[in-house]
Amino acid sequence: MKITTPTLLLDKQKALNNIQKMVEKARTSGVRLRPHFKTHQSAQVGEWFRDFDIDAITVSSVRMAQYFAGHGWNDILVAFPANILEMESINELASKINLHLVVVNIETVEALAQGVKYPVKIWVKIDAGYRRTGILPHAHNELDTILNAIQQSGKLQFEGFLVHDGHTYKQTEKEAIQTIHNTSVYLLHLLRDRYKNQFPELKLSLGDTPSCSVLDDLSGVDEIRPGNFVFYDITQQHIGSNTYQDIAVCMACPVVAKHPDRHEIILYGGSVHFSKDMLLQADGSPSFGAIVALTANGWSEPLEGIELVSLSQEHGIVRATPKQFEKYKIGDLMGVLPVHSCLTADLMKGYLTTDGEYLEHMSGVVQQHV
């Protein structure tokens, strides 16, 4: 298959290795792996997980739940505050699969209690320190009110407490990540102790990619929900979640112009392909991806002396040393490891494996209807 436009390459073997490592860590830790599928959003990549006996997944929207339900997944957690405007789709899903929703406010519980027609499992989101969303773990009155409302609702089944420690993404030291993780586990245990008489079966769920990758022991909860680990990216490498060799996706971008006066190379590949996410370097300058050499069946580690320094809508600007600059000619393909593989995959809407197979992404097959 000849590549002529920006293309997201996927090394299946690397992704399989990443999946296998996480499956084994979950097994030795005695926790269930409920992987987050928002990173790949691909029916075919989803199938790779089945071979490791994964049967329950996490997604970030009702639409994504519909997509994967359509591909045979029947235990799906939508790890996002339930959107009560989508009651019709929620009911349609709940009539067919084991649907799990997340709540943060009593108003949402009341609306769901009124609106759902089929049993739905409810997770209460706890804010253990990230401060994006969730109920503070000491907000006992709020929690009592919400849990009682769930219990009295009939169709809603309280499943347990759920945490997302997004603040691990700002860390680069294992000990900091360990502290964040331990704090969350501690807080979840306090909550379980408080509510276990009322809900003897309640479960605890957490697990972002940094903590699930960096830490060796993930015991203490019932399930973990990492997502990015299937591909990883240079943000995760910077955190310490993975080595460069583990990164399973790589952009291939045509070289369309060269500027010998300043050793800059223009790529066909911009913010509509990569997204605008960037990683701040040690010197304060932004990186929009790490340049690698494309090989016959994959790509190298990042190259020295060549950087993707800027993106506009369709253009990428690469700055190079004179020596690196000379290696590229117009019409070549340049490899770039993405800063944030979830957003790049969402924009690219599909994958070309290094074996030459085309894999779909939900964004390329599901229409946005309004």
Next chain:
Amino acid sequence: MKITTPTLLLDKQKALNNIQKMVEKARTSGVRLRPHFKTHQSAQVGEWFRDFDIDAITVSSVRMAQYFAGHGWNDILVAFPANILEMESINELASKINLHLVVVNIETVEALAQGVKYPVKIWVKIDAGYRRTGILPHAHNELDTILNAIQQSGKLQFEGFLVHDGHTYKQTEKEAIQTIHNTSVYLLHLLRDRYKNQFPELKLSLGDTPSCSVLDDLSGVDEIRPGNFVFYDITQQHIGSNTYQDIAVCMACPVVAKHPDRHEIILYGGSVHFSKDMLLQADGSPSFGAIVALTANGWSEPLEGIELVSLSQEHGIVRATPKQFEKYKIGDLMGVLPVHSCLTADLMKGYLTTDGEYLEHMSGVVQQHV
């Protein structure tokens, strides 16, 4: 039509007003308007331009040229350094329409001269100060080489010199934009004087949205190519290109959670909907969009005391004063004027007009094939 998920609203009357104003300015300046369609990427929005006798357009990729050629446009400039890997698509297009390509390097001219089978019009891109891509205007040897190669090629027809002054996007003063524009016109005139004996018909093309919006007189060139003006956004408002009332697109996002402890509201609407582009405020904090009140047939001006302060993949975090916070309840829709309408439209893949009509965006209908 009931809105249940993040939706990009489009006020057709505002877009028509924006188009009409630019058409009139082009007419009084005596220049041709060749609008850039990368902002809307919509067959239906394209039709609105035809009513103003627009018959030549600009796009930013061969794929976009194919899309609009498929909708009856037959004079299309791909304003991006020609990607020689797409020779097959280039030939297919050139066999059907009046295709214009842009070159920056002699290597590209040589590859095109070898590869094209039908007449193609060639614009030489000049870097008048933006320093993204283009040939420096004093690089006479380089220009001579390129122009001679075009002239000798047979199939390639030299059309003229083209500039994109992207550095106007960093300005907020009319005089600075005027200086940038005047400099480009001056440099283009020098080039025309130098090459008019060899190419008596050569044309001059420039025109970004800031200069075309802020300046009154755009004479001195043959054509202008603004794109963003059809919708505008808060980046352009910050530059001074438009008022808030001119912004023709607005996101409608469900409120999914509320945090009374810190007066933060969680929206269903994140970086996969808005893009990560942000606008730095006077106090150094980033804004990811301006909050407006949605009305029966549109939206208000930006509200005071409420800000979209952060985006993650699907979440938007809004910080409000206690008074603004109280106005919203879970299940409401919140209006957000985008930072960068081109990227938001590309991610949203379609529009809902305030008249209730659904309009397509190329990203929602054209598959990414590899």
